[in-house]
Every structure is written in C-alpha cells, then in structure tokens.
Amino acid sequence: MHDTSPASAPLAGATDKRTSILRAAMTLIARNGFHGSPTAMIAAEAGVGAGTLYRYFADKDALIVAVHREVETRLNEWLQKDYPFGQSIRRRLDHYFIGLLRFFIDHPLEFKFLGQFYDSPYGVELRRDKIFSKPVGDAGCETIRGLLEQGVAEGIIKDLPLVLLFALFIGALTSAVRDHTHGFIDLHDGLQRRLADAFWDAIRQ
Amino acid sequence: MHDTSPASAPLAGATDKRTSILRAAMTLIARNGFHGSPTAMIAAEAGVGAGTLYRYFADKDALIVAVHREVETRLNEWLQKDYPFGQSIRRRLDHYFIGLLRFFIDHPLEFKFLGQFYDSPYGVELRRDKIFSKPVGDAGCETIRGLLEQGVAEGIIKDLPLVLLFALFIGALTSAVRDHTHGFIDLHDGLQRRLADAFWDAIRQ
DNA sequence: GGGGGCGGAGTGAATGTTCAGTCCGATCCT
DNA sequence: AGGATCGGACTGAACATTCACTCCGCCCCC
Numbered sequence A, B: 001m002h003d004t005s006p007a008s009a010p011l012a013g014a015t016d017k018r019t020s021i022l023r024a025a026m027t028l029i030a031r032n033g034f035h036g037s038p039t040a041m042i043a044a045e046a047g048v049g050a051g052t053l054y055r056y057f058a059d060k061d062a063l064i065v066a067v068h069r070e071v072e073t074r075l076n077e078w079l080q081k082d083y084p085f086g087q088s089i090r091r092r093l094d095h096y097f098i099g100l101l102r103f104f105i106d107h108p109l110e111f112k113f114l115g116q117f118y119d120s121p122y123g124v125e126l127r128r129d130k131i132f133s134k135p136v137g138d139a140g141c142e143t144i145r146g147l148l149e150q151g152v153a154e155g156i157i158k159d160l161p162l163v164l165l166f167a168l169f170i171g172a173l174t175s176a177v178r179d180h181t182h183g184f185i186d187l188h189d190g191l192q193r194r195l196a197d198a199f200w201d202a203i204r205q
Numbered sequence C: 001g002g003g004g005g006c007g008g009a010g011t012g013a014a015t016g017t018t019c020a021g022t023c024c025g026a027t028c029c030t
Numbered sequence D: 001a002g003g004a005t006c007g008g009a010c011t012g013a014a015c016a017t018t019c020a021c022t023c024c025g026c027c028c029c030c
Helices: A012-032 A039-046 A060-080 A089-106 A108-118 A121-132 A144-153 A162-181 A189-203 B012-032 B039-046 B060-080 B089-106 B108-118 B121-132 B144-154 B162-181 B189-203
Strands: none
Touching: A012 A039, A012 A060, A012 A108, A060 A089, A060 A108, A060 A121, A089 A108, A089 A144, A089 A162, A089 A189, A108 A121, A108 A162, A144 A162, A162 A189, A162 B162, A162 B189, A189 B162, A189 B189, B012 B039, B012 B060, B012 B108, B060 B089, B060 B108, B060 B121, B089 B108, B089 B144, B089 B162, B089 B189, B108 B121, B108 B162, B144 B162, B162 B189
16 A cells, blocks of 8 residues: 655656645535545546546545545644734634634635544544644644643633533534534624634633 | 335334334444445344335435434423423523433434434435524424523523524534543533533523 | 235445556667 | 657556345245
C-alpha cells in the first residue's frame, strides 16, 4: 500500500489531480454520504479516470482519511488566525466558538463532511482523542479543553466534567450550524454573538 | 406496495416475527449503520428467512421508516408519563430534557438509531417538521417548541429565534448522551440535573 | 390433503478494485 | 540534432463481490 504523502505523489502539475480528487470526494461525500459516493462518481467529478484514484490513494478508506486530514488542517489554520493570546478565558473561548461557527458557515461542505466522518467508524476514535488529549490547534496553540480546564480551576466556569462542558460547546455549535445549512435560520453576525453569549451563560459559574 | 400497519400483517403469533424484524433492524442499524446492515443480516438476527422480511415490509426503506415510527411512539409514551401539567415552564422543560436524557441513556440502541436516522435523507424533513410545527408529545401534550415560545413571550427565556433555542436544547442533550454511550462519562442522576441546569442558564433571560 | 406463511438459493444491478494497454515526455544513441 | 527507446502516469473496461429483492418449493396447520 502506498502512502498519501506528497513525497510519493507524482511531480509537477500532477499534484493537481490529487487535490482534484480530494475536493471531489469531499463534495460528493458531503452531499450524498459515504455510500452515496461511488469511486466512479468521485473520479468523474474530479475529471480523472476511475483507476487514477488508486494511484494516489491505497483504497477508498485511505482517500476518506486523507480528506479528513486536509479539512482539519485548514480548520486549524483558520482557528489560529488572530488568536487572542493573553486575553481573558472567555475571550479565548469566544474566539474558538465564533471561529468554528464562521468556518462551518463559510464552508458548509466541510461541515457536512466532518459530520459524516465523526459519526462513522472512522471518526469515533478521533473524537475520543480530541476530547481527552489532542490539541485542536496544531502546535503551540491552546486547546479548548485546556481553556475549559483553566476556567474551572479559576472558578469562573461551572465545576462540571470536562466532557460535559465540551458537549455543551460542540453540541450547541453543531446544532446551530446544521440548522443554518439546512436553511432553517440565517446565522448572521449578531446571532452568532448571542449564541456565544448563551453558551457562556451555560458554562459560567 | 403494501402497508406496514398491523392490519395487513399476518395474524396470530406471526406478529412476533414482525417485531423480531423491527428489533433486529434497529439493533443492527444502531450498531453498524444503514449500509452495514444488509437485509440478509437483519433476517438472520431476527431468526427468519431473508424473504420473510418482504412479507411484512415493502422494501428496506419501509422497514426503516417503520422502525423509526415504532421508536418514536415509545419515546412519546415515555415523555407523557408524569407530565407536570400546570407547573412552571422551567419545570416542564426540565421534564422533557431529563426525560429525553433518561430515555436515551436507558435505550442506547434507540438513541443511535435515531441519530443515524435524522442524519440520513430519511430524517431531514422530519427534523424540519419537528422544529417548526409537529408536537413531540403525540396528542394533547404540550410541545417543546410551545414551551420555549411561551417562555420567550413571558420574558423569562432569551429572545432568540426558536430554532436556536431548540438547537441549544437538542445539541447539548445529544452530545452529552453520545459521550455517555461512548463510555466517555457516566451520566448519573446528579450530572443529569446539573446539565439541565446549565441548559436552563443558557436560555434564561 | 390442500392452502398459505415461510425459507433460502438465486438474480440482476451496482460497487470497489485491478490490470493490460495507451500516450506523452524525457533520455539516450548515433 | 533527431529519431528510437523507454518509463510511468493515466485510462476504462473487466472482474469479483455484495446487496436488495424475487420466486418457487417445502411444510405446518387446519
């Protein structure tokens, strides 16, 4: 089985095919789910032959995992922009909350893909890691988990299990975004703020 | 296409097969998802022949919809038990919040099934209806939507769009239950209470 | 003994994956 | 320099597998 790293990928403009395939896969999976996205369809959408897919990825699973990695990398970069180092815990949590809201609203396909991914066998383990240990920011950046922990220690956040605080965070966030992408509501800036405030009210001491 | 109502089902003890199939379908779909639950496997789990399945349901879709109806009926009955008519809005909302928590904790398979269902093409429309118009309680019972509406009108709940209030409700709830069923936390009675309190803090004026 | 619920091998469609061949650009040989 | 050779990225038709669904004979019960 070959790797998915650029090292083993063909040179020059050929890399465009890899990204074409990644984008096509994300788009179709977001729209139709894993099983509504046959490899033939992904290849067609990407404008490559059915076999080409297997020159870049060992199998469909590897492709899906690669899409996930790529999306998460972009998400992490997005979250690190303008990170309010040194400011209050609430402000830093707000940065994550609104940052995630904005990213998902601006990138609905990425949102739907991640939703599919984390609800599949692929993602459950990752989810566990994310809550318990792994940083959301790639390197050097504080984690949501760390901020919640610190807030609890300082007595400004309710002394609930971290997992529950995180559930409030991610649950409110994803439900609201889902309603937005389904067209049930328009999550404009003002509502984003008020939702973040409501979340803060939920967890503050 | 034939119906799934008992009227058209075979008589006598044969109904046991119908419920066997329903239970088997729910169990396998909860565990492996729709695509990971071939009809042959469902039939085997139910202890019937592969063809028998089609004596009770027109096709796999009809079976899935029937499972959903059956689960929701039981959920509604559960929620109507001990409904605190006439008590404060907070208490009535609490009844729903903790009632749903308990039901899902006591019935993890039902929870996972509903999660799969509402994230699939089957359920999106139903989700929309549930938020916008349909009652959760079957008949005569107040709806979560109605309670939130009333709370907003009385000025004791934040004046946010109903959809967002509902997103806070269902998002916090489902995220917490998911963490519980994944074994990340033990949502005992005390935590259930404190989570309900946190939710109330999020939406109260 | 006969009729209807039942079983499970069978069927055709669809899907993931492969592989023999094509094509294009680089490299080498004269 | 220019033609011959080669390498390997790319293709897409073919293959093996899986799935939802059907069909016909069995068998149990009246």
